[in-house]
Amino acid sequence: MIEIKDITKTYKSGDIEFQALKGVSFTIKDGEFVAIMGPSGSGKSTLMHILGALDNPTSGTYLLDDKDVSTLSDDELADIRKDKIGFVFQSFNLLPRTTVLRNVMLPLVYDGIETKEREKRAKEALFAAGLNESHFYHLSNQLSGGQIQRVAIARALVNNPSLILADEPTGNLDSKTGEIVLGTFQKLNKEHGRTIVLITHEQYIAEHADRILFIRDGVLTENENGHLKRVIKNI
Amino acid sequence: MKISDIISETSSALFANKVRTGLTMLGIVIGIASVIAMTAIGQGAQNSISSSIQSIGANLVMVMPGAARTFGGPSAGRGGAQTLTVEDADAIESQISDVVGVVREVTSRKQVVGTGTNTNTSIIGTEPAYSTVRNVSIDEGDFLSTQNITSGSKVAVLGPTARDDLFGVGVTGVIGQTIRISGSEYVVIGITKAKGGSGFSNSDDTIFIPYTTAQRYLTGNKYLSEIDISATSSDVSAQVQSDVTNLLLIRHNISDPTKADFNILNQADIIATASSVTGTFTLFLAAVAGISLLVGGIGIMNMMLTTVTERTREIGLRKAIGAKKKDINTQFLLEAVMLTFISGVIGVILGWLISLAVTYSGIIQTQVSLPTVLLAFAVSAGIGIVFGYYPARRAANLNPIDALRYE
Structure with a gap:
């Protein structure tokens, strides 16, 4: 459960102040698949950083599972990211020259979980993300783009987070593999009940979510819009 | 983590x-x-x-003359004085304990003539104990004998390098031949074993003659250029050094040790x-x-x-x-x-x-x-x-x- 109340974020550079978020409020329930959509410069990246506990808002509150994370220190934020958030990035960010399994196990390393348990959980996450066992010991640079992004999704799943935050996950993929990745998200949402927030600037991509939050000039312009959800089948 | x-x-x-x-x-x-x-x-x-340094002798304490004492005027440098006598050596031998051997030495550098060739080398006038105190062993013939000392015989023991220089490399039958030092003839009675260069001087390029002979024919006086004392062990060598110092100060009537007319060296000090x-x-x-x-x-x-x-x-x-x-x-x-x-x-x-x-x-x-x-x-x-x-x-x-x- 995510509750954002009147969040603002102001960047200062010398005497110039720039307000990236001008009082944003919304709620995302557990098990929802929400897209945050907006053009570049709209403040969606800033919103994502705050949602992902990478940054603190200037004012307002952010409750994640009833815990206020808006005023935490760097190390406390790191703990929130470790336990409650899984990231999927546009540029994948897998460790190069490292096996798929090791990449997926990486978040558990910082959790101090036993090696055997790590492997078990990583394999479960990889299966959930739609990769089969033959890829587990491949090096990350030997995979195709779609496979790489699914490894990244598995990595985001492995710590059993409250929220999966996907930042333009299809931005570096062609439309066909992009669909596969979006389908993977839908499957995780539908079959595993994962809460997913998808950040994108494309209407078409956003339409794969249940609900779209439009953001423009630091303000949420539309909420609770109706759209025909695009559903990817046969993943 | x-x-x-x-x-x-x-x-x-x-x-x-x-x-x-x-x-x-x-x-x-x-x-x-x-x-x-x-x-x-x-x-x-x-x-x-x-x-x-150990190879030059065992637990050695060496006494050398100090600077010649002049009243004003230039110093002749350390070792230049004539202050050590045979009697000093006798006194050390009879009065100092923990001493194995005392060796009297009269050193000089002379031109030496062999069979047709000649060389400039160091002549050490010494006595039989030298061979034990300074670790010199004989390869051929004999080292100096007590008889040679008392009678002041004109005999010489050659180091291997000196032999090669005087008679040529690989020449045998050198024993019994004669060499000339400062106009006098000396009979070769022995050749020492090669020791090799020991860092400070090449002990192989040396001729040993009785010190009595050296005093009479080479230096023409009764003084010694060095007294070597071998202590019973390295532990007592410092004690021997100070005993000898005190004895010589008394014998030379010197009350201020800083004005001593001799230098005394302990092998341990040299090593240090x-x-x-x-x-x-x-x-x-x-x-x-x-x-x-x-x-x-x-x-x-x-x-x-x-x-x-x-x-x-x-x-x-x-x-x-x-x-x-x-x-x-x-x-x-x-x-x-x-x-x-x-x-x-x-x-x-x-x-x-x-x-x-x-x-x-x-x-x-x-x-x-x-x-x-x-x-x-x-x-x-x-x-x-x-x-x-x-x-x-x-x-x-x-x-x-x-x-x-x-x-």
Whole structure:
């Protein structure tokens, strides 16, 4: 459960102040698949950083599972990211020259979980993300783009987070593999009940979510819009 | 984060770029290896000098005349005075305890003529005890006898180099032949065994004659140029030295020891002096090697900074998935320490092999000492910490948002 109340974020550079978020409020329930959509410069990246506990808002509150994370220190934020958030990035960010399994196990390393348990959980996450066992010991640079992004999704799943935050996950993929990745998200949402927030600037991509939050000039312009959800089948 | 995980992350990062890791390590390897090799060679030189000083005699205390005492005017320099007499030597022999032997010596340098050839060499007028006190052994014939001393016979014992110079290399049957020193003929009665150059003087290029003969025909006076005293053990040599000093001061009627008309040297002191010289030299070599270690350390810092820049996105990712500052800091610091520590191990092995090679080549008997090895390990790990600190801190302080965006 995510509750954002009147969040603002102001960047200062010398005497110039720039307000990236001008009082944003919304709620995302557990098990929802929400897209945050907006053009570049709209403040969606800033919103994502705050949602992902990478940054603190200037004012307002952010409750994640009833815990206020808006005023935490760097190390406390790191703990929130470790336990409650899984990231999927546009540029994948897998460790190069490292096996798929090791990449997926990486978040558990910082959790101090036993090696055997790590492997078990990583394999479960990889299966959930739609990769089969033959890829587990491949090096990350030997995979195709779609496979790489699914490894990244598995990595985001492995710590059993409250929220999966996907930042333009299809931005570096062609439309066909992009669909596969979006389908993977839908499957995780539908079959595993994962809460997913998808950040994108494309209407078409956003339409794969249940609900779209439009953001423009630091303000949420539309909420609770109706759209025909695009559903990817046969993943 | 568990230690085993940090180590595993670190080693996989180091293995990921083998060539660069190897090249960076080379600096530290060379630094550590040269420190180890240099100190081993220095230690070996120290041992070899000590043993060659030991070879000039056993527990030796040497008394030499001091500077000639002039009232105003130029000093004749130390050793120039005529202050030591046969009676002084007799007194030492009869009054000082813990003495094995006392040797009277009258040294001079003369032109010596053999069969057709001639040479300029040192003539030592001495007595039979010389051979035991100064470790001289006879190869052929006999050394000087007591009879030779009392009768002042014109006999000579040649060092092997002096023999070669006077009679030619490989010539046999030298015993019984005559040589001329300062116009007098001397019969050769013995040849000493080669001792080799012992650092200070070549004892093989010497002619030994009775000191009584030397006093009469070569110096023309009753003075001695050196008295060698052999103490019973190295423990008492300092005691013997001070006893002899006191005795001679009384005999020469000198109340102020600083105005003594003789110099007295203890073999242990000579060894200590030589050791301090070689010690300084070793330190100097080690310091030069240490500079290469420093340069190697800077190489490590350079590589770590490059690595941090290159892996900015990886650092961003690690932070995004929950790594704390401390985790990143530890990982990069350990990477530097591991790099230098492995280099240290290789460097120690390499340095040890160089020392072995030097030993086998016969230049010097090197000695690798355990404290140096331990120090080398400590220093290499320390270099890792010192030069890894800044890059690791830089990595830890990266902002995850900027790091993830870094192109």
